[in-house]
Amino acid sequence: MQSTNDKFKVVGTQLSDAEKISKPSLSFWKDVFIRFRKNKLAMFGLVLLAILIFMAIFGPYMTEYDYKTNDLTNKNQPPSAEHWFGTDDLGRDMFTRTWEGARISIFIGVAAALIDLFIGVAWGGIAGYKGGRTDETMMRAADILSGIPYLLLVILLMVVLGQGLGTMILAMTITGWINMSRIVRGQVLMLKSQEYVLASKTLGANTTRIMGKHLIPNSMGPILVTMTLTVPSAIFTEAYLGFLGLGLTPPLASWGTMANDGLPALRYYPWRLFFPAIFICLTIFAFNVVGDGLRDALDPRSRK
């Protein structure tokens, strides 16, 4: 049987249809945002984070008490309408102190993450872009520094340099930037051989422009994820140091020092440990989930 062309007919597909864009075009970050929004756990973390930050800003003003006034007639009160989270051994209102502590903990976390960001991006960016000897030397230096146990170094510095906000942030960032620099270096190494960078070079762009305009913005995804995950680890370190008795000096309150103060009283006044402890966990949890969600949203393999 002979088949001829007249037995077939065009049902409607046209060549131009193949070129048609059926979905609205999305920028990279819009796409990421849509995928992030679908992740319920991450969205929950984001909401939680918003609440925590809101309370850190306004919480201390919600009561008539301030965080450092002692009231020895009302010490170790359980939570009540008067003192929502109870009082501590000097009669200070735990609610006010908890949110005062939130400010410090979140501040430390964000400050450490920002400093890590600047040093890490500069170090990793230069090493990755220059390559060769410079790269080798810079990354070996980072390798050697990263051999120093992080918490031990932080403890040592806090003991010797004295306790304070500045020392704490300094101690955390001395080796904290290494992770960021490795990630940025990897990104830059991968991106710098791409055609658009070559095109930009051909057009006469200098190093600063290529870095600032092409390499760093295109590495923003992994950088953002690393930053979000640095914050909880800094908050953890702060709490840990506070718990070792190396935290901030009274009457300043951080969650770590409050937990440390509460520990000896655990048997009789458990709320003194529980409130700061719960908020440490919630904050770390929120940042972790948001960071995980961001990573998944940025991963092109997770696209459906």
Added chain:
Amino acid sequence: MAKYIGKRLLYMIISLWLIVTATFFLMRVAPGNPFASEKKLPPEIEANLQAHYGLDKPWYQQYTDYLVNVVTWDFGPSFKYKSQTVNDLISEGFPVSFLLGMEAIFIAVALGVLFGVIAALKQNKWQDYTTMAIAVLGISVPSFIMASFLQYFLAIKLGVFPVARWESFQHTILPAIALAAGPMAYIARLTRSSMIEVLANDYIKTAKAKGLSSGVITVKHAMRNALLPVVTYLGPLTASILTGSFVIEKIFGIPGLGFHFVTSITNRDYTVIMGVTVFYSIILLVAILLVDIAYGIIDPRIKLAGGKKGE
């Protein structure tokens, strides 16, 4: 391989030298005299004390002495407890910490791998969601908070376990769990993601097509490859167990090295702080090196000497 180990050893020694040097100079700028007490010491006695501890020598000689001492494994005397040396403290406290740490590592690896494998096999089912929810919680709860909660609810309120001290196996359970919780959660997540990746491979399909039972496929084919990332995590795991141990020993009153370390921080007993820091750094660096070498041996796909990194 030999070249790789040599290179790693060199870096390790440089790292250690940096640590020792940093601790030495930090000790010198540390505020306060080690012999400071309420009573003012007569100058002769103070001079004698200084001479006894070698503090009257110029700094460069003290520094070289300190380096030599560390190399010969002598971390010097404790400034606060005259009859005790740092070596005494280490040989007394470290076995206890070691036992606790090993128990915690065992719990973390065994349960972490189990949860991770279950979650991967039941991907996107309730088992997966439950274990991963527990894992996220485990990562978010710092060990010292976990420890105080366990102590409060299980020991003080319910009386199931002893509250504190270090006497029998029962006493070790709560601290070991508290120490293991975070790493366990991390291992569970690590195992899950690498298991999922491995299960999508063609050789798993081949194994299924051959008619092997799912148990054999999971254990012999999938897990062998999926567990490699867990092996790399053993180095950081040691670090987190070691440092986590400080606070856990403080909470449960366990007479380990971590407990002594925390006490020496409170007492500002500088030589002990420095000695224990150097000691822990050595342990950690050696542990990480061993893990990396072991990784190279276990996974034949990795050629350490070739060093594809940085090329």
